[in-house]
Amino acid sequence: MIWNELLNLINDHSSFVISSHLSLDGDSVGSQLAFSWYLQSLGKQVHIYNVDPVPAKFAFLQNSSQIKAIPPQGEYALVVLDCSNPGRMGWTSSYTPRAIINIDHHRDNTRFGNVNIVETSAAATGEIISSFFLRSKIEFPADVAEALYAAILTDTGGFRFSNTNSRILRLCADLADRGTDCAKVYENVYCSHSRRALMLQSRIWSTLSFHLDGKVSIMEMPLSILDELGAHYSDSEGMADTTITAEGVEVGIMAKYSDTESHFSLRSKGRVDVGKIAQKVPGGGGHSSAAGCTIKQPFSLALPHILSIIEKELS
Numbered sequence: 001m002i003w004n005e006l007l008n009l010i011n012d013h014s015s016f017v018i019s020s021h022l023s024l025d026g027d028s029v030g031s032q033l034a035f036s037w038y039l040q041s042l043g044k045q046v047h048i049y050n051v052d053p054v055p056a057k058f059a060f061l062q063n064s065s066q067i068k069a070i071p072p073q074g075e076y077a078l079v080v081l082d083c084s085n086p087g088r089m090g091w092t093s094s095y096t097p098r099a100i101i102n103i104d105h106h107r108d109n110t111r112f113g114n115v116n117i118v119e120t121s122a123a124a125t126g127e128i129i130s131s132f133f134l135r136s137k138i139e140f141p142a143d144v145a146e147a148l149y150a151a152i153l154t155d156t157g158g159f160r161f162s163n164t165n166s167r168i169l170r171l172c173a174d175l176a177d178r179g180t181d182c183a184k185v186y187e188n189v190y191c192s193h194s195r196r197a198l199m200l201q202s203r204i205w206s207t208l209s210f211h212l213d214g215k216v217s218i219m220e221m222p223l224s225i226l227d228e229l230g231a232h233y234s235d236s237e238g239m240a241d242t243t244i245t246a247e248g249v250e251v252g253i254m255a256k257y258s259d260t261e262s263h264f265s266l267r268s269k270g271r272v273d274v275g276k277i278a279q280k281v282p283g284g285g286g287h288s289s290a291a292g293c294t295i296k297q298p299f300s301l302a303l304p305h306i307l308s309i310i311e312k313e314l315s
């Protein structure tokens with residue numbers, strides 16, 4: 001049984017490094033904090049290393065300051081959470097962990113660990129970890145429940161995506177029973193935009209356009225407007241989810257582009273598998289309802305390319 005392999009590997013090591021993908025989201029932050037608590041409760045040394053910082057809206061999570069941009073040293077076993085392949089961690093220094101634990105829910109996970117717990121039906125890596133804790137009757141404190149709840153809340157788009165189901169809601173009820181303040185998490189995650197972020201978002205909204213008989217909506221963010229508004233890239237986070245809010249739209253696109261490169265975040269209401277669409281672009285991938293890809297072309301050329309892929313998927 002795979003979980004026994006995990007426990008054996010944990011037993012065999014005393015020092016651990018936890019990491020996740022670039023551009024931390026709620027699932028990567030919450031899962032790392034919960035797993036760090038678990039390893040520490042077993043008396044292990046834990047260092048959490050991420051190349052990118054914790055987004056401000058997740059800083060309220062207890063111990064989020066333990067997530068540091070300080071590369072690890074010495075000997076350790078590496079725990080990679082919510083990350084489909086090691087390249088996505090963005091580490092620049094070479095590293096040779098004694099072993100790798102890989103816990104994830106992305107379909108394109110490359111099974112790069114010595115132990116691979118990859119549950120593609122899970123809504124979040126936080127779901128995999130929550131289920132493990134509950135099944136194993138591990139008593140975890142309220143702040144860990146809250147981290148796991150934030151992980152699931154954000155990866156289900158606030159319980160709106162098609163990965164929201166009775167299993168997830170029951171799990172979150174358990175996390176609420178263990179002391180999660182659901183309203184507090186909601187306020188921090190969804191109601192704490194800076195004015196600068198809202199100004200940026202108003203500019204992004206103004207680019208809204210519809211394509212392919214109204215089945216596709218697109219919002220654009222040329223990276224040049226960040227400097228113009230003094231805004232940060234992360235201030236646009238969450239905008240991709242708003243692209244599918246229009247009636248009749250099946251696929252929503254948030255396009256972020258420089259003069260030479262165009263990144264597309266794809267969202268689906270459930271009928272179209274946007275993970276499949278993203279995979280048709282080299283390096284692209286993701287889930288059926290949320291995925292992304294980058295085309296190394298200016299937006300004017302990359303847009304017709306992605307639309308032609310979507311058109312085939314819609315028909």
Ligand SMILES: [Mn+2]
Nearest residue numbers: 027082124125
């Ligand atoms: Mn995730």
